[in-house]
Amino acid sequence: MALPLNDFHIGDIYKSRSHGDMEVISNENSRNVGVRFLNTGNTVYGLQRGNVKRGCVKDVFAPTIEGVGYLGTDRKVHHLPAYHCWKHMIVRCYSNNYHSTRGTYHDCSVDEPWKNFTIFEKWYEDNHIEGYHLDKDLLVQGNRKYSEATCCFIPPYLNSLIVEREGDSHGCQVGVTRRKKKGTDMYNGLYNVSYSGVYLHRTKSLEEANLLYKEFKELHFDLLADKYEELNIITTKQAECLRKRIIK
Numbered sequence: 001m002a003l004p005l006n007d008f009h010i011g012d013i014y015k016s017r018s019h020g021d022m023e024v025i026s027n028e029n030s031r032n033v034g035v036r037f038l039n040t041g042n043t044v045y046g047l048q049r050g051n052v053k054r055g056c057v058k059d060v061f062a063p064t065i066e067g068v069g070y071l072g073t074d075r076k077v078h079h080l081p082a083y084h085c086w087k088h089m090i091v092r093c094y095s096n097n098y099h100s101t102r103g104t105y106h107d108c109s110v111d112e113p114w115k116n117f118t119i120f121e122k123w124y125e126d127n128h129i130e131g132y133h134l135d136k137d138l139l140v141q142g143n144r145k146y147s148e149a150t151c152c153f154i155p156p157y158l159n160s161l162i163v164e165r166e167g168d169s170h171g172c173q174v175g176v177t178r179r180k181k182k183g184t185d186m187y188n189g190l191y192n193v194s195y196s197g198v199y200l201h202r203t204k205s206l207e208e209a210n211l212l213y214k215e216f217k218e219l220h221f222d223l224l225a226d227k228y229e230e231l232n233i234i235t236t237k238q239a240e241c242l243r244k245r246i247i248k
Contacts, residue, residue: 002021006029008024008033008049008053009024010024010025010026010027010051011023011024012136013038014035014052014053014055015055015137016055016056016057016058016059017035017054017056018058018059018062018068019037019039019057019058019062020037020059020062021036021037021038021040021054022035022036022038022039022044022057022064023036024039024052025043026028026045030048030049030050030051031048032045032047033046033047033048033049033052034046034047034058035047035052036125037059037061038093039059039062040059040061040062040070041061042059042060042061042062044057044058044178049118049182054096058074060072060073060074061116061165063115065087065090065091066090066091066093066094066095067088067094068093068094068110068115068219069086069087069090069115070115070116070117071116071117071118072116072117072118072119073118076187077117077121077226080126081119081124081128082120082121082128083117083121085124085134086117086120086121086129087148087176088115088126088197089110089120090110090115092105093105093108093109093146094109094110101213108136108144108145108146109142109144109145109146110146110147111146111147111148112143112149112150113147114148119147119215125149127152127153129153129156131156131240132153132154132155132156133152133153133154133155133156133159133176134146134151134161134238135151135152135154135158135162136150136151137154137162137164137215138149138152138154138162138238138241138243139152139237139238140141140160141241141245142164151236152238154230154234154238154248155233155234158224158228158234158242159220161221161224162242162245164248169205171206172191172206172209172210173209173210173213173214174213174230175193175194175195175200175213175216175217176190176191176193176195176206176209176210177191177204178190178191179191179192179202188239189204190202190203190204191203191205191206191209192203192209192248193209193212193213193216195213195216195217195220200212200213200216206241214247217247218247221242221243221245221247222243224242225239225240225242225243226239228242
């Protein structure tokens, strides 16, 4: 049954199927109608009156990813690598399910422009390197916001290396462990120091053990920065940030 169209006027409010109410703002003819979505303020033109009445209009500025991210385009983008990178970034920052297993991201956020996929996509295409990971921590240590000013793409190994993990409850750095008496769970007064699975030293002093771990990691960062910069694996700016990184 055809919908009556003779009562279609500017100012009328219609409900879209997925993205809330929309107001008619132009009505030139049956195939050239404009609407404004009340939730986002986004305007869409060149619509058919029948589609507006049926609610068959999409708002590309409606936040469809974790209630935050929006596409900003009506192109089909779900197959694009840029989209998968962008969506995972949004999920890391705003998904309660993700935070339930990875709580380190609970206070992270995404800069307002990057909540729009089309803006992030342009930066992605200009900066992405195949096989590299999106990182927010190298250029600005301790940074909690994904943005154009703070993010870059770096090799997976480097990305995992600079993750700042807390030590244990006994005051040990990540690479320092309390040595136990053989065959027991009792501490025997010694500390083992290791880095990336490589044994370095054993000492009775926790302070000495933590210091040795820090010194070795700083040296490793310096050598890695020199090597990666020379091989053009990372940029000079990234290498300098790695050398200046504070080991906590």
